[in-house]
Amino acid sequence: MGRLTSIQATPILPGAAEGEILASDVPLSFWGGFDPDTGDIIDRRHPLAGQNARGRVLVIPAGRGSCSGSGVLLEAIRNGTAPAAILTSHVDPIIGLGAILGDELYAAYPVIATVTDAERDLLQTGDWLSIADDGRLTISRRES
């Protein structure tokens, strides 16, 4: 692991989590974009298509598209295929709802927080990120 970077995110659904970052500049719809049986990104038009988001820290600008995304995320939480955390630039109620339902029904949820667009640029696929209860992000840079 290389040097550490620290960022203060705004917790939406707070908690502690960590995982490998999976980041894209393109918004993602969970419905039609995410397979809750496997955690795979399945929207073929999305740059992350074919990647697996299970247990990772998903970093996207926002959600997109169908309202059915909450149900897909809830199903993923139930199946244990959800990301460990989801960071967006804008509060996304569809994603937030899926996580809140996970908490209410299965006492499990991905940590949800927002960062600025500029901070999001610092979060790169492959780096390791840990989130504290207060929204403090610590990034461990991959050696390159």
Added chain:
Amino acid sequence: MLAGDAGPAMQLAMRIVCRMAPLYGAGSLLPVTRAHIDGVILAGDAGLEFAEGLAELGGRVTVPTTLNVMSMDRERWRDWGQDPAYADRARRLGQAYLRMGAAPTFTCAPYQTAAAPVFGEQIAWSESNAVAFANSVIGARTNRYGDFLDICCALTGRVPAAGLHLDEPRLATMVIQLGSLPATLVQRDDFYPILGYLLGPLLGDEVGVVTGLDAEPSADQLKALLAAAASSGSVALLHLEGITPEAPTLSEALGGRNPTRRERITFESLKQARAALTTAAGGVVDVVAFGSPHCSLAEARQLASLMAGHRAAPGVEVFVTTSRAVRDLLDRSGELAILEAFGARVTADTCIVVAPLIRAEARTLMTNSAKYAHYGPGLLGVDSVFATTEECVDSAAAGTIVRHASPWDD
């Protein structure tokens, strides 16, 4: 309600609504008079457990509530070869919502039913295309409510007082200027889904106003535009100057303010959006589908007039997805028989992206719906061909992709 005095289902629903309020930036709740439920699509076990759990806890909707498409044709699922075990789960999910008092509309176009809201009405709707239509074309007021929050709003009759329920957030912040386009283009049915598909990513979740559209689009054309925009983006409200009710003029749509952004739509950018809707290289067609959102009676009758006297090529599956109400009317008008003589499967209650209806080996889906074309590759594992209604019908009959000369070729 939060204390549990209205029963445990109401208590859970109210807790979820209250936890969601801050995510919408709301400090309070407001009453709604109508709800539309998207959670009736079978997405897995979680949705079924939630709905049956709420029904078991005695949940009962407190406002008139319609249901979105479900994952089976409740009347003819056997005819379409739906798996009995899957159909049983789909039926249980529908039953749970019916037990809670929702109406068995089972359509993604509730705005084309008797349950459509009126201008200014506060409603809690889900289904991205229905939300966009209700806000934009009718002037009813709803945010995009995700699965399960929709039923919580229907049970409590409350939504977070935020976003598009309020006056100010309904004003456009972005102006979309249509450049000079071939005059014949804006009369074409396929112009509208293509424009919508282009606008989705441009708008993000901003409210925009389109100016420079010299046409009087039909409700079905606006439906296609908004469904496309809500698929490629998160559009929940889009004004069209001189066309939609909150945009009699550009200035009124903007609330007298200056826009924060301006975008110009060119013929070239529309051509690119049109090309992006097609992922297939060409050649053979396996499935031809119409009806996302569900075909209106007018759309289904247009199909009947195009299909009359023709027949789909062997091996091509043709789907016309609509509501039970429309299928019943088609049956009585004799047009259902015409569609079926062509070889079309006219399904009700459901559609090809919320239920496994197309055959597993299908590789190429041809459609006049930008929404089907958009979701086909991810949800169905097919390549899409987006085309006009006429081209789709002709291709179904030929078994290969048929294109007609059009202004898009210029």
